[in-house]
Amino acid sequence: MYVVIAGGGKVGWNLARELIDKGHEVTLIEQTRRRYLTIEEELEHAVQYGDATEMWVLERAGVQRAELVVAVTGDDEDNILICQMAREKYDIGRTIARVNNPRNRELFDLLGVAPVVSATDLILRLIEHEVPSFGLVHLLDLHAERLEIVEVEVTPSAPAAGLRVADVAMPEGSLIISILRKGAGFVPKGDTVIEAGDEVLIVLDPGLEEGITTLFAVEA
Amino acid sequence: MFVLIVGAGRVGAAVAHSMLAQGHEVSVLDDDPLSHERLDAGLSTSWEEAGGRFTVGQAIEIEALREAGIEDADVFIASTRGDNTNLVIAQVAQKRFAVHTVVARVMDAARATWYAEQGVRTICPTLQAISMFESAIAEVA
Numbered sequence: 395m396y397v398v399i400a401g402g403g404k405v406g407w408n409l410a411r412e413l414i415d416k417g418h419e420v421t422l423i424e425q426t427r428r429r430y431l432t433i434e435e436e437l438e439h440a441v442q443y444g445d446a447t448e449m450w451v452l453e454r455a456g457v458q459r460a461e462l463v464v465a466v467t468g469d470d471e472d473n474i475l476i477c478q479m480a481r482e483k484y485d486i487g488r489t490i491a492r493v494n495n496p497r498n499r500e501l502f503d504l505l506g507v508a509p510v511v512s513a514t515d516l517i518l519r520l521i522e523h524e525v526p527s528f529g530l531v532h533l534l535d536l537h538a539e540r541l542e543i544v545e546v547e548v549t550p551s552a553p554a555a556g557l558r559v560a561d562v563a564m565p566e567g568s569l570i571i572s573i574l575r576k577g578a579g580f581v582p583k584g585d586t587v588i589e590a591g592d593e594v595l596i597v598l599d600p601g602l603e604e605g606i607t608t609l610f611a612v613e614a
Numbered sequence: 615m616f617v618l619i620v621g622a623g624r625v626g627a628a629v630a631h632s633m634l635a636q637g638h639e640v641s642v643l644d645d646d647p648l649s650h651e652r653l654d655a656g657l658s659t660s661w662e663e664a665g666g667r668f669t670v671g672q673a674i675e676i677e678a679l680r681e682a683g684i685e686d687a688d689v690f691i692a693s694t695r696g697d698n699t700n701l702v703i704a705q706v707a708q709k710r711f712a713v714h715t716v717v718a719r720v721m722d723a724a725r726a727t728w729y730a731e732q733g734v735r736t737i738c739p740t741l742q743a744i745s746m747f748e749s750a751i752a753e754v755a
Contacts, residue, residue, distance in 0.1 A: 447698050449724045471674050471698040475725075483728060497675055501702060504710055 398460040399423065400446035400476045401467030402433050405492060409464065410437060421455040425467075447475050449483070457484050466492040470501065477507040509538055529611040530603055533595070543571070543597050546606060550590040551614040560584035562609060567599035615639065618687040618713075620673045620703060621694030622649040625719065629691060631656065634666050641667035643682035644694075673699050676706065684711050692718040697725060704734050 395418045399406050402424030410422040414437070422437060423446040424430040430443040444451035446467070457463065463480040465473035470493060477489040493499050493512035502510045519535070534543040548555050554562045559570055559582045573582050574593040588594065596606055615638045619626045622644040630653060634640045642653060642661075647670045653661035661668055671678025673694050684690065690707040692700035697720045704718035717735045720726035726738035 447725070448722060449728070469698070471696065471702045474702050475698045479728075482732065495675075497677070500676055501674060501706060505702070505705055 395419070395461045396456070396459055397421075397462045397464060398452070398455050398457050398480075400463070400465045400472070401492075402426075402429055402441065403466065403468060405466040406464075407433055407437075409466065410440060414440060423451060423455055447472050447479075449479065452476070452479065452484070457486065460484075460486055462486070462488045462490070464490045468494055470494050470498040474502055474505055474507050478505055481506070530607055535600075537600065540599055541597065542600055542603075543595060544603065544606065545574075545593055545595050546610045548588055548590050548592045548594060548610050549612055549614070552590070552610045552612045554588050554594075554609045555590040557588055558584065559586045559588060562588065564596075564609070565598070565602045565605035568602050568606060569597050571595050571597050615688045616641070616683065616686050617689040617691065618643065618679075618682055618684055618707075619691040619693060620644070620679075620682070621692065621700075622646075622652055622668075623693060623695060624652075626691065626693040627652040627655075629693070630666065634664060639667075640665075641669065641683045641687075643669045643671055643673060643678060645670065645672050673703050674706075676710070679703065679706065679711075684713065687711070687713050688715065689713070690716045692716070697722050701725065701729055701734065701736075704736075708734070 397413055397418055397420050399410050399420060399422045402422050406422055410420045413420050420440050422433065422441045423444055424433060424441060425445045427443065430441060433441045442455050446452060457480060463477065463486050465476040467473055473491045477491045480486040480489050491502060491507050491510045493502060493510045496512050496514045499510065499512065529547050531545045532542060533545050570582060572579050572595040594610060598606065617633045617638050618641050619630050620643045622642050630640050630642050650661065650668050653666060653668060657664050669682040671681060684707060690713040692704045694700055700718040700720060704716050707713040707716045717737055720736045720738050721740050723738055723740045726736040726741065730736045
């Protein structure tokens with residue numbers, strides 16, 4: 395596979411090295427002269443000097459024949475534009491962008507740049523996995539597929555306790571798939587009544603956790 | 615009209631002054647608090663006393679754009695020193711906030727041309743300079 399990587403920081407350089415070791419062809423683009431010279435000592439012709447947001451630099455790197463473009467510079471606006479041009483101008487089907495500031499994530503979504511990787515978000519998610527808050531536990535997390543499965547224990551004062559499954563106002567994009575009660579699990583029907591103490595398994599789109607918590611895990 | 619200008623450099627500040635003088639509502643966003651001085655320069659009062667707004671914030675953060683009033687803007691001028699910032703926020707103003715008139719300054723001629731073809735209105739001082747040089751030469755040639 396031919397991969398163009400924009401940004402020769404820690405992420406870009408290590409990524410280039412790993413991909414080359416795996417037998418892929420890589421061009422890394424770095425815009426700081428000194429950094430470029432350092433990397434060139436190791437990667438030689440696999441690194442090029444220039445600003446990867448400029449079209450002629452991308453074209454010199456052979457972006458047209460790339461199967462994957464990875465934008466991992468330290469500037470979110472640069473990463474957005476590199477991926478946008480790769481997709482829309484050079485027709486590259488696969489791009490990966492790094493989000494430096496999680497507050498900018500919305501911009502990537504808005505301009506159709508996906509998938510994205512954010513170190514801060516990844517670590518935050520790990521923290522959430524390790525320290526389940528509000529009684530909600532992540533069982534499965536497929537980020538690319540935008541799918542999560544969580545388990546939540548129904549508290550006595552939760553709005554859902556005592557309701558039939560069909561009557562629970564589940565957030566759009568979520569579904570109850572299983573109930574664990576007294577050590578046994580079963581797939582509920584619409585008229586199954588949810589009881590306090592039940593462990594409910596829910597499949598949901600990422601970001602709906604809070605809505606689930608307010609339905610199932612409210613402390614008195 | 616409500617004009618939001620992002621980037622109070624020489625160009626942004628000058629456009630801000632002339633828009634305010636024409637009686638428009640003008641809000642300026644810049645990440646450098648000191649750029650306020652450029653807005654005060656040449657006015658008998660301060661920029662705010664003259665009726666202008668000034669917000670300190672990062673251009674690419676949507677919260678900062680909101681604070682500067684993007685939701686009410688009729689005109690959005692992207693004139694920060696970064697081409698990439700200008701191109702990103704111009705698209706945000708168009709796609710997310712549906713601002714009526716959006717113009718971005720882009721120094722790189724290639725990107726200015728391509729993004730113009732994609733529907734982003736760009737102003738490219740480099741292309742302007744090239745054509746002015748060419749006509750100056752044509753006069754003597």
